[in-house]
Amino acid sequence: MSTAPLLEVQGLTKRYGGVTANRDVAFRVAPGELVGVIGPNGAGKSTLFDLLTGFQRPNAGTVALDGQDITGLRPDIVSRRGVGRTFQKLKPFAGLTVLENVMVGAFQKTADPREARDRARAALSSVGLGGKEDAHARVLSNGQRKRLELARALSTRPRLLLLDEVTGGVDQGSIPGLVELVRGVHAQGMALLVIEHNMRVIMDISQRIVALHLGEVIGDGPPEAVARDARVIEAYLGRAYTRGAPESPGA
Ligand SMILES: Nc1ncnc2c1ncn2[C@@H]1O[C@H](COP(=O)(O)OP(=O)(O)OP(=O)(O)O)[C@@H](O)[C@H]1O
Ligand SMILES: [Mg+2]
Numbered sequence: 001m002s003t004a005p006l007l008e009v010q011g012l013t014k015r016y017g018g019v020t021a022n023r024d025v026a027f028r029v030a031p032g033e034l035v036g037v038i039g040p041n042g043a044g045k046s047t048l049f050d051l052l053t054g055f056q057r058p059n060a061g062t063v064a065l066d067g068q069d070i071t072g073l074r075p076d077i078v079s080r081r082g083v084g085r086t087f088q089k090l091k092p093f094a095g096l097t098v099l100e101n102v103m104v105g106a107f108q109k110t111a112d113p114r115e116a117r118d119r120a121r122a123a124l125s126s127v128g129l130g131g132k133e134d135a136h137a138r139v140l141s142n143g144q145r146k147r148l149e150l151a152r153a154l155s156t157r158p159r160l161l162l163l164d165e166v167t168g169g170v171d172q173g174s175i176p177g178l179v180e181l182v183r184g185v186h187a188q189g190m191a192l193l194v195i196e197h198n199m200r201v202i203m204d205i206s207q208r209i210v211a212l213h214l215g216e217v218i219g220d221g222p223p224e225a226v227a228r229d230a231r232v233i234e235a236y237l238g239r240a241y242t243r244g245a246p247e248s249p250g251a
Contacts, residue, residue: 004067006031006191007052007160012061014047021047023215025061029160029193034186036206036223037195040236044215045195046088049162053085054078065160079108084158086149088165092137098124098148099133105152123155127181143174150181161185163194167201179205199237203227211236
């Protein structure tokens with residue numbers, strides 16, 4: 001890759017007791033690039049996001065954003081440096097309105113309540129929840145909660161956005177709209193790292209794919225190449241995908 005990387009991960013290792021959730025993980029994300037992250041359940045995908053965003057500290061390795069070391073910084077500081085994320089397990093503040101939920105994210109970048117409200121409104125409208133601002137988060141469908149989570153992350157105005165299972169747990173009918181939102185965010189020039197079990201979706205939207213298995217990177221390259229990689233097929237894709245009938249392994 002000739003351009004300087006936006007994100008550079010080297011030797012990232014995380015152990016939980018006897019489990020090595022990430023082992024010597026290394027890869028790069030270029031500015032504006034959309035990189036997919038795949039791998040079976042327990043491969044270490046969400047752990048990787050926790051390490052990149054300061055929710056967990058690695059046992060070894062480094063994370064650099066724009067050439068600056070951000071390894072082990074607190075989540076709020078990583079967020080201010082420009083890395084946003086969504087969570088696999090959605091936990092909206094049920095007692096707050098949709099707008100208030102997103103303002104929590106916007107306050108990462110501004111202390112001014114009016115500014116936070118404006119940013120939150122803009123983020124909600126960009127994900128199609130413009131009419132739901134005053135609703136309580138608890139009344140939202142799963143697909144709408146994914147949109148809320150995306151708006152919360154977008155309101156921090158990240159340069160790099162990490163999405164943990166955008167289409168996971170939503171009904172089939174909600175998937176195309178969510179995929180279009182991700183495409184739209186990417187088209188604005190944002191770099192994205194996207195964990196996704198739906199192979200049709202991730203093969204379609206990614207410029208590159210990093211495959212994890214047992215905490216290690218077992219594949220990194222263009223989607224077509226990773227989909228043909230023997231180790232990736234063995235560890236994750238099985239034969240269904242190579243036969244041209246993409247399922248959603250591990251979902
Ligand atoms: N906070 C934690 N404490 C202890 N073990 C953990 C913790 N988080 C993750 N693990 C373990 O680390 C391994 C990787 O988990 P992780 O959640 O990163 O996998 P994943 O690839 O995101 O899986 P999935 O596709 O099911 O979401 C698993 O064995 C998991 O049990
Ligand atoms: Mg996960």
